[in-house]
Amino acid sequence: MIKAVLARIKQGHRTMAYPKKPLPLPERFRGYPELKGSLCPADCRLCADACPVGAIGCDKGLSVDLGKCLFCAECSAACPHGAISYSGDHSLAANRREDLVIREGEERRLARALDKKMLSIFGRSLKFRSVVAGGCGACEADSNVLSTIGWDLGRFGLQFVASPRHADALWVTGPVTENMREALLLTYQAIPAPKLVIACGACAINGGPFIGSSEVHDGVDGLIPVDLYIPGCPPHPLTILDGLLRLLDRLE
């Protein structure tokens, strides 16, 4: 017992100060892309051709679909003109699928807060039931991280629960494989209304690296409506938390 107490003292208090203070991210972290379409020569498609999942559009000016983007930065590497670069900005989540497509000069459309009535229901306590619908396990790992002492999701009234009957929201990761479709829909039905749906990661938004496979549904929003899209492959825990706090109007 005494050893456990000493260890507790040694290991200390580790819950991060975020959102009161910013959390430093590694220098090479790839977040919100910065576009400089004016640098693009006519008919140049180098970045679009380099993208393994077709996240880049060149036809009506340069655009990046954050819902598809794997943040591999192959586009920046392929572009000799420096038209695309990835900033260290972790804020990426949005409410609508189309808001994830970004273009130069357009206003950022980050996730907005729920309406007043929904905020009065979920604003201080929101419970998630996770369904892993395919994928690679990385989104799951970084969703789990939020419940560890460093992030301590519970301090925001957010929690992952074991039953859909105890949940307010469905937390979907994975591209929705054909073999998980039914289990996903049954879990959704089992959550009492009103309910929210969160698509966490590139797979759940649009199929991720598995986009176009005959065995997956390329994301959840073709099957059930989504209230919050969190881009990334996988999203950094900070990107996830940022999206949730925006949805609940907890970010200044």
Place this chain on the structure above:
Amino acid sequence: MTPSMVFTQNGGTLSLREIPQHAPDRFAQALFSALSGGWRVVSYFGVQADDGVRLYCLLSFKSHATIGVMSTLVTGKSFYSLTDEAPQLHLFEREIAEQFSLSLEGHPWPKPVRFAPALGSLPGVTPHRPPTIGIMDFYRVEGDEVHEVAVGPVHAGIIEPGHFRFQCFGEEVMHLEVSLGYQHRGVERMMQGRPGERMRKLAETMAGDTTIGHGTAYAMIVEALTSTAPPARAQAVRGIALELERLANHTGDLGAISGDVGYLPTASFCGRIRGDFLNMTAGICGSRFGRDLVVPGGVAFDLSADGASQLADRIRTARDEVTNAIDLLWDTPSVLARLEGTGVVSEQTALELGLVGPAARASGLNRDIRRDHPFGIYSMSQIPVETGKTGDVYARTMVRWLEMEKSLDFIEEQLAQLPGGATRRAVGEVSAECLAVALTEGWRGEVCHVALTDARGAFSRYKVTDPSFHNWSGLAMALRGGQISDFPLCNKSFNLSYCGVDL
């Protein structure tokens, strides 16, 4: 008489024409005699051919770091199972049957693996339609006081989906049947065509927690097929990243095992320290899982002098903190009592089932690709292999901890003597009509990638064996005679990948 096998080594290639093709009888005979001579199956898979389905078997002989390859051709609608004599083939054969619409004669357990559409079939035969997921003939025990417990695919935590059926007599588990396939994404089907960025991303996400393990295997395949030797500095960075991946996952597992026995101090400390290891990987390449670090020809990010010394500092701190957290486990008799004797897999069972990684080593099998078939930096710098004897949860926990200590030493050693020079070489043209094989020791165990190329140098077949593929049946055996309440603990001590199997 043709020799029974043709030989290569880890990261080597063979011309498809060199590979001996035997009649089914001779194939079985050659395989049995190899297995009794100390060889072990690392991969066994089917390939669509004009005149049938060609089966390739790759075997490892560890003391000579040799990989042997042989093949046979199935021309009828069925093939005869060799599982009774060679239990390590059991899941490979079920997979071949499912992927090529063949029936399997004499197999003790002929069931679907992924409930997936076929990859191919015999000429003139319509491929089988996949059965509905979860609908199959589960092993069943009948009698008074016997009951069945069904769990999944949706579990209580944030866990990948799988389905488990327990046959119980009172509290005692007589048998556990594991049914997977829920995460099936069609990865092997998508891995056909020209190697490129898309393939690399698919390799990294075969099992996301083994991004470096699978990513390195993919890179080694492309390097083998293009005769590219990555620079020494890149090999060192790959090794550091692979050991960081092992450290992060082992730390998480040790924490999860503590949590499952209700010992919360180690569980909470490890939950956080695992994140520290992930953040060290992110320090190298920006991604906590090591995405986009390993590329064919080397690594995409260099470790600066500053970066290396910062990483060394972080490793020192993490070693101090994780040792402090794990020591609590070994000092707490109630924890040890719960781990000892729970979920025993005997050495004999582990050997017959062909277990790999820490699960195999905990049962006393001395196998580790880093030493037996050294690749990259491990050819220059060895890591001692840790084994246990008891094959229980305690041994699987202890082996993990001993491996962590060795990984920490290894990283410190590498950081102190990083070779200079470039980190990446350009890769050239892919050789046509070749077979390439790459093995890495991921944190769960042996990761095996095999690629066959066509006349244009595109992948005509890409076969992946995640360590979990070998080990899921080990978990089933661990539960025999245990209680259902042992399941979470046994499950954590194996911590197998669902997606790595479901591909």
